[in-house]
Amino acid sequence: MINKLLYIVNDKEIIDDLKKVGVKNFLFPLKDFCVGFNNTYDFGEIENESFIFINRILDNESLDLLEKKLNDNRDKIKGIVYDDFGVLYLINKLKLNVITINYQNHFGTNYQSINENLKYNDSVVVSTDITKKEIEEILKKVEKEVCIFLFGLIPVMYSRRTLLTNFSKEFNIPTKNNVEIDEKISKNKFIMVENAFGTVGYQRNYYDGLELLNLENIKYFLVNPLFLSAKEQIQLISDIKNKKLTLNIPTDKGFLYKEIIYKLREDK
Numbered sequence: 727m728i729n730k731l732l733y734i735v736n737d738k739e740i741i742d743d744l745k746k747v748g749v750k751n752f753l754f755p756l757k758d759f760c761v762g763f764n765n766t767y768d769f770g771e772i773e774n775e776s777f778i779f780i781n782r783i784l785d786n787e788s789l790d791l792l793e794k795k796l797n798d799n800r801d802k803i804k805g806i807v808y809d810d811f812g813v814l815y816l817i818n819k820l821k822l823n824v825i826t827i828n829y830q831n832h833f834g835t836n837y838q839s840i841n842e843n844l845k846y847n848d849s850v851v852v853s854t855d856i857t858k859k860e861i862e863e864i865l866k867k868v869e870k871e872v873c874i875f876l877f878g879l880i881p882v883m884y885s886r887r888t889l890l891t892n893f894s895k896e897f898n899i900p901t902k903n904n905v906e907i908d909e910k911i912s913k914n915k916f917i918m919v920e921n922a923f924g925t926v927g928y929q930r931n932y933y934d935g936l937e938l939l940n941l942e943n944i945k946y947f948l949v950n951p952l953f954l955s956a957k958e959q960i961q962l963i964s965d966i967k968n969k970k971l972t973l974n975i976p977t978d979k980g981f982l983y984k985e986i987i988y989k990l991r992e993d994k
Contacts, residue, residue, distance in 0.1 A: 727939060728967060732777060732807075732873065732946035736765060740956045741773070747963045751946065753777040753807055759784070759792060762881055762919050762926030763952065764904070769799040777805040781829070782923045783886060784810045796820055807851075814846060827851060827873055827946070831881060835860075837867040844870045849945040854880050854933060858982040862941065871945035876935050877962065877971075878950030879928040880980065882916065889925040890918055904953075906930060919952075928952070934977040939969050 728748035735741065735754045744752075752773065757766040759780045772778065784792065793816050796803070805825030806817060817826060829851040834840050843850045851873040852861055865872070894901040905918045915930035939947065949966075951959050958973055965971045 727947075728963070730944060730946050731876070731963075731966070732948050734763075734779065734878070734948070734950045734952070735767065736763075736951045736954065736959070737956060738765070738767065738771065740959060743956070743960060744963065747960060748967070749963060751777060751804075753779050753948075755779045755781075756795075758923070759788070761884060761921055761924045762928070763921075764919065766921075769795060769802070772799075772802065774802040775804045776802070777807055777825070777827075778803060780806065780808045780810070780813050781884075782810070783884075784812050789816065792816060793820065796822060805848075825849070829873075829948075831855070831875075834872075837864045840864060840872060841867075841869050844868065844872075849873050851875060851948060854935075854980050855986065856981060857985055858938070861938070861982075865941055865943045868943065871943050873946045873948055874935065874938050874941065874944055875933065876938060876947035876949055877966070878932060878948075879917070879930075879952045880933050880950075881926050882929050883927040884924060886924040888920055888922070890920045917953075929980075931976045931978045933980045934971050935980070935982065936966060936969050936971055937982075939966070 729750055731749055732751045732753050733749050735752050754772045754776055755763040755766040756778045757768045759782055760766050761782045789812050796816060797820050800822055803824050807827045807829050809830055826847045827849045828843055828847045831853055832855055834850050834853040835856050840850050849870060849872055852864060854875050890905055891901055903920055907916050909916060916927045917930050919926050961973055
């Protein structure tokens with residue numbers, strides 16, 4: 727079970743401690759090619775046989791730069807988790823021998839689209855926008871093992887604009903990052919994380935999907951420990967081993983038991 731964790735690196739300083747408790751697969755947000763993280767890492771900081779995370783929308787200039795970086799570091803990459811299909815183009819062009827995982831959170835919602843995506847990738851991250859029942863149905867019908875988001879902050883929006891900086895300039899107030907906001911219509915809380923390449927909004931509660939650990943046909947369980955302390959991250963691994971969360975942090979089950987299909991009202 728722990729062998730199947732794909733753990734996003736939030737703090738490189740505690741990797742040795744995480745290894746001691748059994749974590750083997752680390753996913754490094756790649757510097758200049760990731761949004762939504764306070765810490766990103768250049769290839770010189772990334773350990774050999776690691777996964778790299780590329781989740782920003784790329785233009786031609788960025789793709790050219792990424793091509794050089796991937797080619798120069800081809801021997802140290804175990805796998806690539808990506809959003810923009812331009813990354814897959816580069817992987818194929820360079821003939822990189824890596825595990826490819828497509829992660830578009832709002833797209834992997836049914837087995838037909840996932841199977842189409844699996845024609846070109848080793849795996850796909852199943853969306854967190856669907857129920858546990860729907861996830862179980864997908865797992866019965868996919869043609870390869872897929873990835874499940876297990877725990878952490880879930881990104882709900884991404885803009886290429888620097889929204890926090892723009893807001894600060896508009897109202898002439900100090901710029902802050904990692905800003906919590908209350909959305910008054912849905913009454914949900916979000917946290918906004920910005921870097922030079924855009925802004926990501928996360929649902930403020932940590933998603934607790936530990937009950938999904940019993941599912942089969944899984945390649946990796948994805949964990950995003952953003953904003954957790956070193957102590958909390960070590961405790962999280964213990965909780966995952968025990969399949970029960972004990973961390974004293976705000977959590978919810980997302981859409982695991984909440985359908986989002988509604989019948990529209992008929993106009994009279």
